[in-house]
Amino acid sequence: MATTPETTERYAGLSAEQLIDMYRQMVLIRVFEEKCQEMYTRAKIGGFLHLYVGQEAVAVGTINALKPEDHIITHYRDHGHALARGLDPKALMAELFGKATGCAAGLGGSMHFVDVSKRFWGGYAIVGSHLLMACGMGTALKLQKKPEVVMVFFGDGATNGGEFYEALNFAKLGKLPVVFVCENNLFAMGTPIAVHSSVQEIYRKACAFDMTAERVDGNDLIATYEAALRAVEHARSGQGPVLLECVTYRLRGHSAQDTQKYRTKEEIEKYRARDPNQVFRKKLIEDGILSEEQAQQIERQMEQVVDEAVQFADQSPPAEEKWLDPTSAYANPIADKY
Amino acid sequence: MAVMTVREALRAELREWLKDDRVFIIGEDIGYYGSTYGVTAGFLEEYGPEKIRDAPIAEAGIVGVGIGAAMLGMRPIVEIMSVNFSLLAFDQIINHAAKLYYMFGGQMQCPLVLRTTNGWRNLSATHSQAFDTMFAYVPGLKVVAPATPADMKALFRAAMEDPDPVIFIEHTLMYGVKGEVPDDYQAKIGESRLAREGKDVTIVTYSRPVHLCMEVAEKLSKEEGIECEIIDLRTIRPLDMSKALTSFRKTNRAVVVSEEWQSHGVQAEVVARLYEHGFDYVDAPIERVGYVEVPFPYATNLENQVVVTPERIEAAIRKVLE
Numbered sequence: 001m002a003t004t005p006e007t008t009e010r011y012a013g014l015s016a017e018q019l020i021d022m023y024r025q026m027v028l029i030r031v032f033e034e035k036c037q038e039m040y041t042r043a044k045i046g047g048f049l050h051l052y053v054g055q056e057a058v059a060v061g062t063i064n065a066l067k068p069e070d071h072i073i074t075h076y077r078d079h080g081h082a083l084a085r086g087l088d089p090k091a092l093m094a095e096l097f098g099k100a101t102g103c104a105a106g107l108g109g110s111m112h113f114v115d116v117s118k119r120f121w122g123g124y125a126i127v128g129s130h131l132l133m134a135c136g137m138g139t140a141l142k143l144q145k146k147p148e149v150v151m152v153f154f155g156d157g158a159t160n161g162g163e164f165y166e167a168l169n170f171a172k173l174g175k176l177p178v179v180f181v182c183e184n185n186l187f188a189m190g191t192p193i194a195v196h197s198s199v200q201e202i203y204r205k206a207c208a209f210d211m212t213a214e215r216v217d218g219n220d221l222i223a224t225y226e227a228a229l230r231a232v233e234h235a236r237s238g239q240g241p242v243l244l245e246c247v248t249y250r251l252r253g254h255s256a257q258d259t260q261k262y263r264t265k266e267e268i269e270k271y272r273a274r275d276p277n278q279v280f281r282k283k284l285i286e287d288g289i290l291s292e293e294q295a296q297q298i299e300r301q302m303e304q305v306v307d308e309a310v311q312f313a314d315q316s317p318p319a320e321e322k323w324l325d326p327t328s329a330y331a332n333p334i335a336d337k338y
Numbered sequence: 339m340a341v342m343t344v345r346e347a348l349r350a351e352l353r354e355w356l357k358d359d360r361v362f363i364i365g366e367d368i369g370y371y372g373s374t375y376g377v378t379a380g381f382l383e384e385y386g387p388e389k390i391r392d393a394p395i396a397e398a399g400i401v402g403v404g405i406g407a408a409m410l411g412m413r414p415i416v417e418i419m420s421v422n423f424s425l426l427a428f429d430q431i432i433n434h435a436a437k438l439y440y441m442f443g444g445q446m447q448c449p450l451v452l453r454t455t456n457g458w459r460n461l462s463a464t465h466s467q468a469f470d471t472m473f474a475y476v477p478g479l480k481v482v483a484p485a486t487p488a489d490m491k492a493l494f495r496a497a498m499e500d501p502d503p504v505i506f507i508e509h510t511l512m513y514g515v516k517g518e519v520p521d522d523y524q525a526k527i528g529e530s531r532l533a534r535e536g537k538d539v540t541i542v543t544y545s546r547p548v549h550l551c552m553e554v555a556e557k558l559s560k561e562e563g564i565e566c567e568i569i570d571l572r573t574i575r576p577l578d579m580s581k582a583l584t585s586f587r588k589t590n591r592a593v594v595v596s597e598e599w600q601s602h603g604v605q606a607e608v609v610a611r612l613y614e615h616g617f618d619y620v621d622a623p624i625e626r627v628g629y630v631e632v633p634f635p636y637a638t639n640l641e642n643q644v645v646v647t648p649e650r651i652e653a654a655i656r657k658v659l660e
Contacts, residue, residue, distance in 0.1 A: 071410075105443030114442040121409060122442055126433045132399050133434065136406020136414075143362065143388060143412065166399035173394070329440045329477040331447045331501040334528040337580040338615050 007287050012226045016289050020298070022064060022221060023284060026056040026277045027302045029080045032089060033252075035306045036079070036096060036110075040256045044314075045096045048125075049110050052080035054219075054251030057276035058183050059084040059153075061224030062246070065232050066151055071119045071141075073134050074153040076111035077183075077250075078123030081153060087115045093309035099316035106319030128158040131167035131180065138176030138241070149177040149235045157188025159202050171241035172209045178241040179231045183218065185250045190262040203245040211243055218246030219276040251275065339520050345513040347487035348377050351494045356385050358413065361498075364391040364400055365417025365453075374419055375455065375513055397423050401430035401452065405503075408450045409438070413498060418454040421507070422465050428472075435503040436478030450503040451494070456545070456597060457510025458634055458645060466634035466641075470545075470596070471603040473505045474575040480527055481575040483507040485548035487517040489572055492525035500527060509546040509597070528576040532585075536565030539655055540585040542608050543595040544571040547627075547646050551595055554651045566655065574604050579611050586612055590621035591658040597646055600628035625654040 011019055033051045040049050052059065059080035063072065074081045082092055087103060095102030096110055104114050111125040121137070124130035134152035141148050158164055159182060171178045182203075188196045199205055206213035212234060216227040224246055231242040249271040253260050260268075284290035327333030342350070355361045367374055369382035369392040382390040393400045397418055404416035418424045424431065431452065438448045458466035474481045480502055484493045490508075497504035504527070525531070533548060534555055541551050548570045555566035567589060569582045586592050592612055594605045605626045612624055630644045 073406075102443070104441065104445070107443050108441050112441055114445055116442075116445045122438075122446070124434070126429055129398070129402065129429050129434060132402020132430065133406035133409065135399070136403040136408070137410050138406070139403055140407040140410035140412045143407075144410070163398055163402070166394070166396040167402075169394060169396070170399050170403060323440070326477060329436075330480070331439050331444070334480075334576045336576045337528070337578040338583060338611070 007289065012222050012229070019284060019289055020294070022060050023280060023290065023295070024298050024302065025060045025084050026221070026280065027299055028089070028305065029056045029059065029083045030277055031299070031302045031306045032083060032309070033079060035310060037252070037256060039096065039310065045110070046098070047109050048076070049256040050077040050254065051250070051252045051256065052077055054271065054275065055183055055185060055248045056080060057221040057224055057280065058181070058218040058246045058248050061221045062151060062181050062228040062244070065225055065228035066149070069119065069148050070232070071121060071137055071148060071150045073121040073130050073137065073150065074123050075127070075130065075155060075158070076123050076125040077155070078111065078113045082113040082115070082120060085118050085120050087113065087118055087120060089305055089309040090312040091115070093313040094316045097313040097316070098319055099313055100318060100320050101312070101316040102319070105323070107323060128154060128161040128163035131158070131163050132170070134178050135167050135170040135174070135176055138171060138178040139174060141177055142174065147236060149179060149232055151179045151181060151232070153181045153183060155188065156182060156184040156186065156193055156202055157196060159205055160188070160197055168206065168209045168211060168241070168243070172211050175238065175240035177235040179228070179235050180241060180243045182243065182245045184245055184247045187250070187254065187262070189254045190258065192262060201245070203243055206243040211241055212239070213243040213245070215245040215247065218248035219274050219279065221276060221280045339518050341516055342487045342519045343513060344487050344490050344508070344515050345375070345377055347491040347519055348494060348508070351491045352378070352381070352415070354495070355413070355415070355498055356381070356389055360411065360413040361415065362389050362391055362412065363415045363417060364393050364403060366393055366395055366400070366419050368392060368417055375510060377513070397426040398430050401427040401435070404450050404452070405430060405435050405438070405448055408448045409446055413449055416450060416452045418452060420465060421454045421456055421469055422467050424454055424469065431473070431479070431505070432476050436476045439502065440478060447501045448503045449501045451497045451506055452503065453506045453508060455508045455510050458641065459511065460636055460638060460641065461634070462636040463633035468598045470507060470574055470598055474604060478503070479575060480504045480573070481507065482527060482573050483545040484572055485512070485545055485570055487515065488519045488523045489525050489531070491519055492523050493527065493572065496525060496527050507545060512546045515549060525572065528573050528578055530578040530581045531570045531572055532567070532581055533570040534566060534568040536567035536589070538565045538589055538591070539567070539658055540582065540589045540592040541566050541568045541595060541655070542571065542582045542592060543568065544574065545597060547595045547597055550646060550648050551651055554648045554655065558652070558655065564655070564659065577607070579608070579615065582608070582612065583615050586616045587619045590619050592624045593651070593654045593658055594624065594626045595646060595651055596628055598628050599631050600626055601631060603628065622658045622660070625658050627651050627654050
């Protein structure tokens with residue numbers, strides 16, 4: 001199926017093939033996350049599990065605006081970013097199962113997905129702290145005179161901590177090639193934004209640093225993609241950092257154990273009607289870019305991919321005991337002497 | 339063989355590293371101001387603002403920038419002017435620098451050297467502390483605290499060559515200490531040093547108190563023929579107890595001296611290991627000398643009694659020899 005000149009314009013110049021691939025990524029994230037919830041309930045996954053359901057358009061829209069040589073560093077709700085970047089679902093599920101074949105050898109778990117070969121520099125679980133590391137990465141790229149950018153993800157909750165302000169100052173002072181992507185899902189864990197932030201339009205916080213900033217509907221894949229393209233181009237061209245606020249809503253709890261007392265069923269239903277995956281699917285079908293049959297085929301394929309990931313994780317060996325040796329915490333191991 | 343101060347030794351080694359494209363220094367007042375303790379004085383003019391990066395007063399940011407740059411292949415030297423300010427960066431140091439390699443299954447390295455200073459002198463409670471033990475407590479960090487100009491230079495080189503994050507502890511009252519720095523001198527992280535031979539008592543120490551202990555040892559030798567054997571740990575994580583234990587098995591008496599509050603610190607760890615691995619050789623309870631356990635007072639008469647002094651070290655030695 002081909003796009004017409006009119007649809008090409010409406011879809012940010014993306015080809016039908018690219019659009020369908022982006023839909024595939026959104027479905028993969030959704031199916032992966034729903035399977036994680038199931039595996040958590042069956043005690044195959046432990047610890048904290050923060051699902052990305054409802055925010056798919058943010059990860060897919062922004063990460064597709066990057067080149068393979070660009071860098072990503074993110075927060076603990078990191079499954080969506082990892083999958084959009086093309087990390088292997090098998091290695092991710094194995095990580096959740098605590099297996100040796102996991103992307104972090106079973107040492108990191110849900111909050112610490114990583115694949116340095118994909119320039120995916122990890123999920124970080126101390127809110128806001130990795131924004132400063134993104135500035136260090138930007139500093140390195142600048143000193144190395146590389147035309148690469150760093151994209152760093154964080155939530156609305158992170159913008160109240162000191163690290164956010166230190167990071168924006170460092171980035172702007174150094175004109176660093178960093179794109180700050182705030183996923184404003186309206187809650188800091190279980191605290192509504194009106195309770196946790198004096199300014200609820202997060203992008204306005206950038207003006208204290210005279211930093212370029214933009215607010216976009218993070219449930220609208222194409223709008224998010226276009227805004228991310230602008231931000232990435234700005235950072236790559238040497239004009240310095242950008243703050244991109246993507247307004248979205250998570251359809252599941254903060255973590256898998258969240259009873260969600262802080263919001264009503266009606267509110268969740270209201271946002272369910274704006275489910276980014278359903279909105280995009282409908283749009284692609286209406287515009288003749290995707291057929292209903294094709295959509296269903298993609299959905300079946302992604303279920304198969306995730307089922308295979310579960311099978312792989314299940315059959316993988318447990319995390320290696322070599323990691324119990326105290327010197328294994330070091331790249332250059334030196335033991336105590338007696 | 340050159341005679342240098344601690345400051346000169348550090349400056350010489352920093353100059354060597356600044357030739358490397360991967361290296362930059364980031365910290366507060368290291369450039370325009372001319373460096374609080376003079377270690378990087380004049381470097382800005384010589385190496386320029388990309389290499390000598392004056393940072394905002396934002397310690398978490400300074401360390402975070404160092405970590406991110408290290409992840410992408412740089413060899414940053416991060417200066418935290420006073421260890422008291424490192425508390426603002428503890429999340430970066432402990433939750434990130436120390437964890438990256440292990441938590442991501444060995445995929446990432448964090449070759450960061452964090453220079454900082456212990457020290458005191460009429461600075462009161464928030465500017466006179468030592469947190470050696472808080473760094474050394476954390477798996478993933480290496481903690482180095484040399485005493486002599488030669489070790490300062492050699493261990494700084496070792497820290498820069500190491501792929502892991504290294505906390506490099508200096509002392510504000512030690513920059514003027516002089517010593518010989520042989521051209522081919524080398525020292526390794528995780529290896530202690532026999533600083534003085536003796537048969538009567540073992541003194542285990544590191545950083546500035548090494549010099550105080552040497553002074554007391556010379557006095558006791560000259561005046562009374564008491565011979566102290568002094569072990570300079572040089573690195574406190576990883577900890578090399580081999581020389582201390584060999585000495586303890588010979589002298590059967592030990593004093594542990596460091597500039598830190600006496601309880602819960604490196605001293606406690608060293609004393610525990612001496613007992614664990616030298617139990618059969620104990621002739622007297624091990625003594626320790628550290629800061630008196632109050633927040634630091636400003637007034638000189640009080641401060642002089644809180645800190646580690648030659649008099650207190652001598653008294654501890656006499657006690658274990660009783």
